[in-house]
Ligand SMILES: [Fe+2]
């Protein structure tokens with residue numbers, strides 16, 4: 267059995283460092299075999315790095331997924347979102363001996379593997395108001411409903427980037443699934459990938475919901491029987507770990523971190 271402590275949405279800079287130090291102490295006392303941070307550590311990159319440093323007292327493997335906030339550009343210039351995601355953030359994570367879960371995986375002695383991705387929203391979550399919207403309509407509405415519309419700068423569309431990172435994760439899961447030494451896989455994503463993970467949201471703008479999920483990726487993850495748990499963040503609304511039965515494959519444990527600004531949370535998964 268492996269005990270994995272998962273957190274997300276630490277938002278250093280909005281959430282004080284002293285609050286995160288308490289969180290890290292509490293996580294260490296849970297005696298995990300590994301720790302996962304499912305995105306939104308801090309921006310700009312200096313605060314992302316300072317958040318990584320706050321995790322250093324953890325004496326176990328630490329896996330990091332980037333969140334949308336971590337890819338925000340700054341008013342005074344600096345790197346664009348592609349440079350942050352593809353070069354700068356992975357370099358800072360690896361320089362600290364932590365695991366950039368977007369490309370690398372954590373292998374534990376009992377055959378548990380941790381993998382992850384930012385996942386990104388692909389407009390697959392719809393409601394009656396947006397059911398017939400085109401991707402172009404979502405892209406046009408975005409600056410009015412989520413800060414990503416003004417602060418993410420790169421050459422991708424949302425569905426395009428979501429597809430890119432999803433394809434890479436699925437290719438890695440194919441490799442891991444074929445490895446007899448791998449017994450079970452925990453997937454950490456920043457953006458939730460199952461409808462069930464979106465429970466508990468309170469009266470948000472129905473348009474905003476479409477920037478909160480990648481349900482396409484969730485369906486693809488279920489094709490891998492070794493994927494036994496999926497934990498995500500981003501919505502700031504928690505789903506306590508729950509084992510969800512699946513047709514034709516073993517159940518999958520789903521969780522969503524309930525960290526909010528100034529109020530970070532973690533969950534402990536025993537796999
Ligand atoms: Fe967040």
Ligand SMILES: [Fe+2]
Pocket residue numbers: 305306333334335456499500501
């Ligand atoms: Fe987020």
